[in-house]
Amino acid sequence: MDALTLPDAPWRHWPGLDRLTGALGAGNARVVGGAVRDTLLDIAVSDLDIATPLDPQEVMRRLEGAGIKVIPTGLAHGTITAVSSGTVVEVTTLRRDLTTDGRRATVAFTDDWKEDAARRDFTINALYADPDTGEIFDYFGGRADLAARHVRFIGDPLRRIAEDHLRILRFFRFLARFGDSPDAESLDACTARANDLMALSRERIADELLKLVVAKDAVRVIALMLERGIFRPVLPEIVSVERFARVMELEAEAGLALDPIRRLAALLPADAAIAEAVGARLKLSNVQRKRLVCATEADLLGSPRSAAYRLGREEAIDRLFLFDAPGAVDAARDLTSWDIPRLPLSGGALIQRGLTKGPDVARALRAVESQWIEEGFPDAARLGEIADAVADQALRSSSSE
Incomplete structure (x- = not known):
């Protein structure tokens, strides 16, 4: 494997990181996954995951010996959280799967880097880098896939999906974030196993869905998911992407932050009973469910400001955008800068x-x-x-x- 050096990035100079990697010892710490991928794409990194061949007890012993705070957040799965000079890093021992049931895995620890990489989902997420030298370790062609904007399962896609059914939704989310075109074999596997989503907790589905709807290329990818019947087993209410696409346009024109609940509402019919049922099925918070239901009405209660006062700022913008009200963009801009008053009378x-x-x-x-x-x-x-x-x-x- 040819050596490639990771570009410099702010996270490589975070305080305490060198002390942490030094405590683990030379060759015993590699940054893995999103931080490597995003650095190669020149995307800001906010979280660091470090993989190590050291077993969890040895990791804790070495870090505590260096005066680094250790929190055993997932010890059974080999993960501890380390806090070094304010820098928070998750350190996980290299693993291999013993058994999987589509929702959870029983793992064993290993010292084989490639074996650890092989249990990950996509090639672009199985990139490792030495945090000190920047050397990249790529076991499954992740760099080439990243350059080609190609989202591809590692190995047999059907096996990867059998290990964790949520990978179906993750495939489409990563496609919407990083992919130009889907890997045909991976796409066919997701299509064939879409019913597996029914075995997942609704909270896990909701978490992935709310990340998907705010992805850069969500319109194209959701249209593909509809074409392939991916939503049908768990969210048959989603049948069209047109209104969703219009809401994305309005958000962009108004310069508003991406809003996952508004975008979810845009994928659903304007029906209060359906909104309530979907919110309950996905186990959204009471606030989120109430907002989904509120978004099924077009009534602005006299004016956008009136709606913002009586319903809430985001709820008013939901109605402006979801029903494409005249002057919706200007009204939304006004609401974002308007300090909603309280009645100054008792x-x-x-x-x-x-x-x-x-x-x-x-x-x-x-x-x-x-x-x-x-x-x-x-x-x-x-x-x-x-x-x-x-x-x-x-x-x-x-x-x-």
Whole structure:
């Protein structure tokens, strides 16, 4: 294998990293996976994973001996978290699979780097690099695939999928992030085994799906997934990508951050029952589920600002984009910079105007708020006039009863 040196990158100079690798010893630490891949693509790296042939107990002994904090986060699977001068790194002993059932694996430790690489999913994720010298170790052609933007399973795709069914969704997510065209054998394997997704926890499916929808090339890849029937076993409600594509265009034009829940909503029909069912099936948080349901309505409650005040900023933008409202981009830009006010009036102010504590004050306060919203959130002077008028009307009504 020819030697290739990793380009310099900020993570290679993170404080404490050299102390950590020095404690493990020469040749016993290689950065693996995403950090190597992303450095080759000139993408910023935020997380480091280090592989080592040392067994976990020896890793802990050496690191603690060097004064490095050690947290046994996944000891049974050979993983510990090390904190060195504030730099957090996961260190995992080289592994090989003993048994797999599509959801989890029983592993044994090994000192064979290639054996460890062989159990990983895609060639572009099985790249290793010496953190000190930058030398790259590539056992399955990952560099060439990365250069060709080719996402390909290591070895037999059907075997890789049998080991972990989630790799079907990961294949499409990585294709949307890094791939120009899918590997035909890998794509056919994902298509053939799509029903395997039914065996996965819905939380794992949701995690992958929410990452997929914000990927750079999500429209093309989701269209491919629909063509191949990938969603049908677990999310048959997703049948079209057109509205999703339009929402992506609007987000880009408005300069907004990519929003996974908005994009998920764009893949679903505008039906509250379906949104609630999908949110529950994927075990999304209560806040996320409520937002999915809210996004099935087009009503802006009078204006975009009114919707933002009553529903929330993101919920208002959801409705603007999902229903392609006139002036949606300008309205969304306005909402992102608008400091949503709070009604600067309390029930006490209405009591001072002569109303009696109780339901009358609550009703009057709602009436004041509604008028204030309808008029576009005017200043305190105008709010006072609204409160005077509402209080006078309430007093006249009560005196005539």
